[in-house]
Amino acid sequence: MDEEPLDAYSRVITRVAELASPAVVTIHPQRVNRDAGTGSGVAFTPDGLILTNSHVVQAARQIRVETTQGARSNAALIGADPHTDLALIRAELELQPLELGSSKNLRVGQLAIAIGNPYGFACSVTAGVVSALGRSLRSSTGRLIDDVIQTDAALNPGNSGGPLCDSSGRVIGINTAIIAAAQGICFATAVDTVRWVALQLLQHGRVRRGHLGIVAHTVALPPRLRHQTQLTQSTAVRVEQIEPRGPAARAGIEVGDLLFGFADQSVAGIDDLHRLLSAERINREAPIDVLRRGARMRVTAVPMESPAS
Numbered sequence: 001m002d003e004e005p006l007d008a009y010s011r012v013i014t015r016v017a018e019l020a021s022p023a024v025v026t027i028h029p030q031r032v033n034r035d036a037g038t039g040s041g042v043a044f045t046p047d048g049l050i051l052t053n054s055h056v057v058q059a060a061r062q063i064r065v066e067t068t069q070g071a072r073s074n075a076a077l078i079g080a081d082p083h084t085d086l087a088l089i090r091a092e093l094e095l096q097p098l099e100l101g102s103s104k105n106l107r108v109g110q111l112a113i114a115i116g117n118p119y120g121f122a123c124s125v126t127a128g129v130v131s132a133l134g135r136s137l138r139s140s141t142g143r144l145i146d147d148v149i150q151t152d153a154a155l156n157p158g159n160s161g162g163p164l165c166d167s168s169g170r171v172i173g174i175n176t177a178i179i180a181a182a183q184g185i186c187f188a189t190a191v192d193t194v195r196w197v198a199l200q201l202l203q204h205g206r207v208r209r210g211h212l213g214i215v216a217h218t219v220a221l222p223p224r225l226r227h228q229t230q231l232t233q234s235t236a237v238r239v240e241q242i243e244p245r246g247p248a249a250r251a252g253i254e255v256g257d258l259l260f261g262f263a264d265q266s267v268a269g270i271d272d273l274h275r276l277l278s279a280e281r282i283n284r285e286a287p288i289d290v291l292r293r294g295a296r297m298r299v300t301a302v303p304m305e306s307p308a309s
Helices: 003-023 191-204 223-229 247-251 270-276
Strands: 024-030 039-043 049-052 062-066 072-081 086-091 111-116 124-138 144-151 163-165 171-178 186-190 214-220 235-242 258-262 286-292 295-301
Touching: 003 024, 003 039, 003 111, 003 124, 003 163, 024 049, 039 111, 039 171, 062 086, 072 191, 086 191, 111 144, 111 171, 144 171, 144 191, 144 270, 171 191, 186 191, 214 270, 235 247, 235 270, 247 295, 258 270
Parallel strands: none
Antiparallel strands: 024 039, 024 062, 039 049, 049 086, 062 072, 072 086, 111 124, 111 163, 124 144, 144 186, 163 171, 171 186, 214 235, 235 258, 258 286, 286 295
């Protein structure tokens, strides 16, 4: 009774492994005075464009890739975005690409297949399910990566940058993080985010974002202050430092101001502000609502493009 479902399951895994393996490469970053290790990447165009993690190629003075067939090539960094832990490189190889799927219609419990090079073991395949959707994960830069897929497909060091595939062999995410102390909790950046970042990297070599020129953090608003100012939200963004001649300084924002609104949108914390400072806001006036010494006020700022990471 149990043989038929197991055989069907095995057929799906083997079919995806055969389809996807030629597109997965081992990445060998070479860094000065550091044990570079290895990572994974996945080709998504036949002319050598490869997606991987930003942390895999960070600070590499040279990048080499190797296919499952043993072909080797140098690769050039097209661009990297540490805020989403994604990078795009181009190898001097003709590759069999994988199709990028969509993360919009993913369902918890559906099959998820991870392919990569854990501990240097090329093209290892693990399978599990989509454990949860819509997770947020803190990147190395401190920003939140939104729309993260949680999976129990086993990942290990070296899997970073490899694809997470659905049962048809389409890429649904790029494997990005492992919680070392956990059992079976791994994460992948959803492919819709990957697709957007890849387009930005191809067009600009970076992901364009707005920038106010402040150092700030999320704080709780005292109940008395909320009542006094008729605010419904319980938190806001406190400004700790201001970049001289930056957008915030020119707008008249002061250290100690509590930002609670941007462009007529509520700002309950620094993550909200990061999301609202999109490329569309660059060089465009935006109203900012602040509390200063217990009083509400509104200033107008013109966000600049954020410096490259």
